[in-house]
Amino acid sequence: MRHSQDRVVAVNVVRAVEYFASEYDRLPDPGRWWLESEGVAAERLLAMLLGDASKGNPRQINFLPVREGNGKRDGLFYPAETSTLPRGLYDAYGQPFRIALNLAGEDPFPVRYDGRDVLLPGGVAAVWSVGKDGIEGTGDDGRSWQD
Secondary structure, three states, rough: OOOHHHHHHHHHHHHHHHHHHHHOOOOOOOOOOOOEEEEEHHHHHHHHHOOOHHOOOOOOOOOOOOOOOOOOOOEEEEOOOOOOOEEEEOOOOOOEEEEOOOOOOOOEEEEEEOOOEEEOOOOOOEEOOOOOOOOOOOOEEEEOOOO
């Protein structure tokens, strides 16, 4: 089931943020607390989590066990064979993931999902996919948390 694959990726991104925070005693900060997994902020975050020293990971540790996708589907997207850093992370249907980082250190961490606040006790990040239908809050979403 693709939705469960997307959930695994979402959980792995949250774990990568947790491991990064444990190693460096701070969260990775791509310059925004909320982002989709494509664009400049996402490239910066992915680079940090994948071990790029120039982006804030001086020990060059790869915290993110996510495979390369098939184009902009089902994993990391590298635009050219010579590119060493991904330009995005996509779900099984080609949708970017949504990522919220708890840069303010709130506990519980309030995440806006499907028009309501979801409170995540001790949460450092939340990651979700809107799935095949592209609509947040439906059964095909892959989320890093359980209700």
